[in-house]
Amino acid sequence: MSMTEKLELVSANKSFGGWHKRYRHRSRALDCEMVFAIYLPPQAETERVPLFWWLSGLTCTDENFMQKAGAQRVAAELGIAIVCPDTSPRGTDLPGEHDSYDLGSGAGFYVNASREPWKNHYRMYDYVTEELPSVVRQHFPVNGREAISGHSMGGHGALIMALRRPGHYCSVSAFAPIVNPSQCPWGRKAFHEYLGEDPGSWTQYDACELVAKGASSQPLFIDQGEEDDFLVEQLKPERLEAVCSAHDHPLTLRRQPGYDHSYYFIASFIEDHLRYHAEYLFKR
Amino acid sequence: MSMTEKLELVSANKSFGGWHKRYRHRSRALDCEMVFAIYLPPQAETERVPLFWWLSGLTCTDENFMQKAGAQRVAAELGIAIVCPDTSPRGTDLPGEHDSYDLGSGAGFYVNASREPWKNHYRMYDYVTEELPSVVRQHFPVNGREAISGHSMGGHGALIMALRRPGHYCSVSAFAPIVNPSQCPWGRKAFHEYLGEDPGSWTQYDACELVAKGASSQPLFIDQGEEDDFLVEQLKPERLEAVCSAHDHPLTLRRQPGYDHSYYFIASFIEDHLRYHAEYLFKR
Numbered sequence: 001m002s003m004t005e006k007l008e009l010v011s012a013n014k015s016f017g018g019w020h021k022r023y024r025h026r027s028r029a030l031d032c033e034m035v036f037a038i039y040l041p042p043q044a045e046t047e048r049v050p051l052f053w054w055l056s057g058l059t060c061t062d063e064n065f066m067q068k069a070g071a072q073r074v075a076a077e078l079g080i081a082i083v084c085p086d087t088s089p090r091g092t093d094l095p096g097e098h099d100s101y102d103l104g105s106g107a108g109f110y111v112n113a114s115r116e117p118w119k120n121h122y123r124m125y126d127y128v129t130e131e132l133p134s135v136v137r138q139h140f141p142v143n144g145r146e147a148i149s150g151h152s153m154g155g156h157g158a159l160i161m162a163l164r165r166p167g168h169y170c171s172v173s174a175f176a177p178i179v180n181p182s183q184c185p186w187g188r189k190a191f192h193e194y195l196g197e198d199p200g201s202w203t204q205y206d207a208c209e210l211v212a213k214g215a216s217s218q219p220l221f222i223d224q225g226e227e228d229d230f231l232v233e234q235l236k237p238e239r240l241e242a243v244c245s246a247h248d249h250p251l252t253l254r255r256q257p258g259y260d261h262s263y264y265f266i267a268s269f270i271e272d273h274l275r276y277h278a279e280y281l282f283k284r
Numbered sequence: 285m286s287m288t289e290k291l292e293l294v295s296a297n298k299s300f301g302g303w304h305k306r307y308r309h310r311s312r313a314l315d316c317e318m319v320f321a322i323y324l325p326p327q328a329e330t331e332r333v334p335l336f337w338w339l340s341g342l343t344c345t346d347e348n349f350m351q352k353a354g355a356q357r358v359a360a361e362l363g364i365a366i367v368c369p370d371t372s373p374r375g376t377d378l379p380g381e382h383d384s385y386d387l388g389s390g391a392g393f394y395v396n397a398s399r400e401p402w403k404n405h406y407r408m409y410d411y412v413t414e415e416l417p418s419v420v421r422q423h424f425p426v427n428g429r430e431a432i433s434g435h436s437m438g439g440h441g442a443l444i445m446a447l448r449r450p451g452h453y454c455s456v457s458a459f460a461p462i463v464n465p466s467q468c469p470w471g472r473k474a475f476h477e478y479l480g481e482d483p484g485s486w487t488q489y490d491a492c493e494l495v496a497k498g499a500s501s502q503p504l505f506i507d508q509g510e511e512d513d514f515l516v517e518q519l520k521p522e523r524l525e526a527v528c529s530a531h532d533h534p535l536t537l538r539r540q541p542g543y544d545h546s547y548y549f550i551a552s553f554i555e556d557h558l559r560y561h562a563e564y565l566f567k568r
Contacts, residue, residue, distance in 0.1 A: 070551070265299075
């Protein structure tokens with residue numbers, strides 16, 4: 001990782017006094033070209049700033065959160081950079097990769113695949129926890145303090161990364177996360193394809209299982225819309241609630257009446273999340 | 285207009301304590317089915333609220349502003365409803381209608397067309413100033429006080445509607461508007477097709493010409509990004525500045541260094557605009 005990674009600037013937009021930029025780079029972890037987005041607040045022109053990772057959900061790219069969440073206003077005020085990775089490898093053409101919205105392209109599920117045909121590309125866990133952080137550190141004025149959050153499949157990603165890497169992220173939160181992928185249709189379909197049938201390989205990517213194993217004691221902060229169409233079949237927040245309660249794991253789960261799974265829900269509460277993270281990111 | 289118009293709910297999302305809703309209805313002015321979006325702030329559940337009209341630019345629909353501008357947070361705080369019309373008739377298949385991004389579908393230019401094949405459908409001026417306001421009054425708790433704004437082609441629409449209807453809108457603003465469509469490529473192409481070659485028919489839809497005619501003395505508030513790719517060839521704010529100066533028309537034109545033509549620019553300054561409009565909308 002000592003070689004400087006090459007980045008190609010795709011676009012740049014001034015936003016709330018800072019800059020939203022998109023870059024293309026060659027990912028070794030994923031063996032393909034990837035695009036990611038970064039928001040640099042105005043403070044980044046004169047100092048190193050903390051970093052907020054946002055992991056998006058099924059079918060998304062780096063663009064959804066940057067365009068729709070309204071996060072840049074708050075990040076500019078607080079002095080926090082935001083990085084949005086894409087949600088799967090791109091530009092590959094594996095068998096069946098583009099056939100359904102919940103598997104393959106746009107549905108990397110933030111795991112390292114161990115099965116053919118996925119295993120040489122679908123290594124989103126390594127990409128988001130190792131390779132992309134290294135790229136960001138090399139090219140942007142970040143200060144080493146990091147928080148992580150995400151939505152749906154990306155909420156799952158944020159939770160498992162924080163639970164598996166105790167001490168790494170100052171704080172973690174999620175919007176409508178898939179908390180128990182081993183036990184819901186989206187997760188079972190993806191884990192079966194990417195990881196095979198060994199249940200032991202699934203638990204390392206399942207927030208409920210990780211809490212049960214006591215891997216970390218980091219507090220979890222979650223917002224969940226009560227009118228979310230995926231609440232009952234896919235998201236199952238009551239399972240995380242139960243396992244956190246049984247294992248004394250700190251959890252704040254807010255059920256928001258009337259809200260659905262859309263970015264209107266995320267936009268409505270992203271300010272709460274960013275201010276929550278700021279308390280940890282700026283703690284001395 | 286005494287018959288109650290039928291509306292079909294397309295979708296509803298709770299947002300900042302209020303509701304973002306999309307409706308389909310049959311437009312008589314445009315002779316086609318149209319979709320529009322409305323944001324109802326939480327205050328609309330118990331009282332009648334003022335209304336902010338947003339007119340979008342080329343290629344847009346009702347969705348761009350609602351998803352990307354971050355306006356609902358401020359509208360919810362202030363207690364203002366937002367209506368976003370679509371930017372052209374839809375579902376028609378006129379010759380050449382879908383061939384280019386700056387003519388036909390997505391490019392209604394907020395005029396009443398007088399030429400074939402456009403004149404039976406492309407009547408966006410009437411739709412936005414007459415028919416849709418009547419629909420909104422019939423179905424939603426608005427109090428009759430209205431402001432108007434828009435972006436690019438929609439900024440042009442907002443300016444001409446306010447200038448042609450003195451006393452109707454409490455206030456008007458625009459982001460990167462086409463201020464002199466008779467004298468820029470986008471406007472000349474559209475006006476030629478929709479209105480024909482009589483220059484007299486163009487001036488009624490040209491903000492610079494309307495200011496020169498002294499049609500209204502309503503103050504104009506405009507934000508323009510200095511790195512906007514369309515600044516020199518299409519937008520030409522210096523022309524509006526000159527004519528306002530010559531005719532003593534009140535104009536606040538803010539040139540924003542570094543900002544481009546995107547919704548990142550709009551999001552960065554929409555709060556300023558909504559607070560500006562609120563001063564007029566809530567004035568006793």
